[in-house]
Amino acid sequence: MSLLSGWPLRDGAQGIGNVALMDLPLTAFFASRRCSGRAVRAAMDWAVEQAREKTPLLGGFHSQVEQSVLEIMLTAHAPVVVVIARKLQSARLPAAWRSELQSGTLAVVSMDDTMQRLIAERAIRRNHWIAAHAARIVVAEAAPDGSLAACLAQWKSEGYQVNCLPVEL
Numbered sequence: 001m002s003l004l005s006g007w008p009l010r011d012g013a014q015g016i017g018n019v020a021l022m023d024l025p026l027t028a029f030f031a032s033r034r035c036s037g038r039a040v041r042a043a044m045d046w047a048v049e050q051a052r053e054k055t056p057l058l059g060g061f062h063s064q065v066e067q068s069v070l071e072i073m074l075t076a077h078a079p080v081v082v083v084i085a086r087k088l089q090s091a092r093l094p095a096a097w098r099s100e101l102q103s104g105t106l107a108v109v110s111m112d113d114t115m116q117r118l119i120a121e122r123a124i125r126r127n128h129w130i131a132a133h134a135a136r137i138v139v140a141e142a143a144p145d146g147s148l149a150a151c152l153a154q155w156k157s158e159g160y161q162v163n164c165l166p167v168e169l
Helices: 018-021 039-051 064-075 095-105 118-133 147-156
Strands: 016-017 026-030 057-059 079-082 106-110 136-139 162-164
Touching: 016 018, 016 095, 016 147, 018 064, 018 106, 018 162, 026 118, 026 147, 057 064, 057 118, 064 079, 079 118, 095 106, 118 147, 136 147
Parallel strands: 026 057, 026 136, 057 079, 079 106, 136 162
Antiparallel strands: 016 106
């Protein structure tokens, strides 16, 4: 099977790339769409450390901070699983991902069969899917009034291991 051929997961999700990444203890990473400068700096420092250690990350990598973390990981050829909330066959994946897919350091998982763009409801469902497939969850910052903060409260109440990055003043 080619790394670019699709593979199914037990819960109905589909993926391409290195399916073996799904068997690793994955660290989910989340950050709100709006983060303080201190949180951005903490996230970038954390991402460099994860890339250096080749810690396998899992995420939607949708917010600007999450995208920056993904870029650091891909540049370091560190293992990453990107979860998209639309049909894999119709998704336009960045050309830069192709070499990482072929080298085995990247997997892309679609947990939804819709062809529509991401909306808040699907983003929340995607984040819950990511949390359920992670060994631990790391958050750069969650806006108090945002949907990520509500997800974090739920994950903590359900016993997920959630860590917030320390933000130096």
